Amino acid sequence: MPDVAQITVAPERAAQLTRLIRATGTETRTTVSPLSGADVATIPVSTDQDVLDAFAAARVAQLTWARTSLRRRKKALLRLHDLVLKHQDELLDLVQLESGKARAHAFDEVLHTALTGRYYGRRLARILGPHRRGGVYPVLTSVRQHQRPKGVVGLITPWNYPLSMALVDGLAAVAAGNAVVHKPDSQAPLTALAIIELMYRAGFPKDLWQVVSGAGSVIGSAIIANADYICFTGSTATGKRIAAQCSERLIGCSLELGGKNPMIVLPGADVEKAVEGTVTAAFSSAGQLCVSIERIYVHESIYARYRDALAERLSHLAFGANADWEVEMGTLVSPAQLATIEKHVADALDHGATLVSGGRARPDIAPWFHEPTVLEDVPPAALCFAEETFGPLVSLYPYRSVGEAVQAANSTVYGLNASVWGPTRRARKVAERLRAGTVNVNEGFAATFGSIGAPMGGMKESGTGRRQGAEGLLRFTETQSIGVQRLMPVSGPAFLSRRTFRSLLTVGLGLLRRLTTRA
Incomplete structure (x- = not known):
């Protein structure tokens, strides 16, 4: 029967993963496994300047990515689904090693992550594609609703679900055309890095998902100060502080917080x-x-x-x-x-x-x-x-x-x-x-x-915003309406006086009201 000694990560593999972190300083920290109390890996710590550099690189990558077709994004999402299932053994080991949960519960994370990639891959065009909206005048006015990416999303994720919470929110963000600057929890960075590595292999550009490391109390403010949107999962007390900081910049945030x-x-x-x-x-x-x-x-x-x-x-x-x-x-x-x-x-x-x-x-x-x-x-x-x-x-x-x-x-x-x-x-x-x-x-x-x-x-103090479903994708976008007017302006044709046009419009609206009531 497997025992704790078999759940390890090789030092060279840990070093390979930690190279994905943007960190130029000399400060490091050591993570510890709750399975045994033994050291797991040495993790470099990012500085505020590293955070700024991460945002600068992410913004350049996002401009190109936003113009990438929904079809190409779909292919990357579905490839990620396949890669997660293919490499689940290493992911399961890392989840257990860093969180201490049972293997069956670690598999819940693998499944949730794969299903998220498949869901957005299959429904991306349906949710994000242009939608026709009713115009002020039938035929003469056409309106299309578009969803534009926010820009660069700041993502702060917890230790308790180090795989699925590291990915599912950010995956929706990049699917919507954004870049991400991500701070995984200090307890469980290797799991997050392993799934991000699979994202690169699936076809997502490397600069699109930047990873920084460190205590939220140290680099969290730099993330909030530079992001176009914040996505946070954690305690209610921390969520309130983040919401206050976001409000000062008039940027949005989604917060999944505590519960009883x-x-x-x-x-x-x-x-x-x-x-x-x-x-x-x-x-x-x-x-x-x-x-x-x-x-x-x-x-x-x-x-x-x-x-x-x-x-x-x-x-x-x-x-x-x-x-x-x-x-x-x-x-x-x-x-x-x-x-x-x-x-x-x-x-x-x-x-x-x-x-x-x-x-x-x-x-x-x-x-x-x-x-x-x-x-x-x-x-x-x-x-x-x-x-x-x-x-x-x-x-x-x-x-x-x-x-x-x-x-x-x-x-x-x-x-x-x-x-x-x-x-x-x-x-x-x-x-x-x-x-x-x-x-x-x-x-x-x-x-x-x-x-x-x-x-x-959540409702009440359990947070704001929603992950999953269409809402989980649309929160990372700005809604833009583009209206096209044909033949005459909305204010009426030039050959009619405003009074005459008002009278005709009033009669027309009354007719439309009765027709729609009968329908």
Whole structure:
């Protein structure tokens, strides 16, 4: 059976990837794998001047790329789809090495990335191609709507999904005709660099996607100061600061931020299926997922059965920090993440919560591993009642009426994802009452997350803008309308007085109103 020693990256391969980073200084840093705590690679650190140089090169490349046909862009997107699937073994190794997640969850990233390339490849012309719009005068006025690229997009991506989050937003940006200056998270740069290398092989110009490295607090301001649009995935606190900086320059931004995502289990739900769904919804990637479930509301008629079945299922969950496909949960990514969940668990217990399952760190599995943990009787005063944990911790709450459950689910500053389990028709009606950007019925998050044609993003303090679908592409464009007027000006022909023209136009509008009403 594969073990942690087999998940490595050769030093020469790491050096080959890091050469893709624009960094001229001597400063470096060393990344560490959460699988073992061992060093992974030495990463060069970019300066503010490197960021400026990256934008200068990207702007030159973007001018040529913007004139590249949609057909050529389509071919590059579809070639990338094939390359991702072909080279998935190395990508899986790098995702695990840098994030610590289980191999099956790493494959979710490979799949999401490939599907994104295929979706935009197949629909690019349909979304971006010129569209006819109704003119002020039929026949005499023709209007076409065009989508123009923003220019250079600043992309700041997180460590928790180092493959798909490194690519899917930026891929839509370049598909729309933009260039990208990308700062991957400091914890997981090699995964991002590997997929960017595949982009070059797929046919995207090298200068089109610039990579810089360093702490966001150091080079982030330089990125925001030079970009034409910002795309950020991360914490709500950081997202607010970025939004404020973007507003000063009057540039747009899309932000996918935090969540305290609820699940509602309705009376009549299949308890066994709901329990199995909870394992995936709450503990995939060790709960380090923006759309992960952290609050579960279960009808009182099935609460005890659900709670006990969940505890039983978790007692047999397969843990590991290796390449075994049967592992169901990997490790947390850092000491900071472990400290957060330990703090939230201890605080909840101090406030009177009851431990249902888990509750312990497990350094025997990996340095920062923590058991999947379930609490009940969590009071509002506990930190984990309202704060995002971003780890394998969920709280259970019984409810009497569905209205009570909906109100509790919506009582949060966040609104990213939600899940409803129960008879489909009833669950769908409950889903429509929830204030979240995505809601999944009889599924935790994958029904929307994996459906690339469905827009995905947050309400309230969970962010602004949407990735995926047509919206995920159009956010990186400016809309331009071009109108052509024929035979006479919009103000009327020269041989008619304005008063006469007004009278004729009034009669004509009345006729059109009656004709369209009958139609």
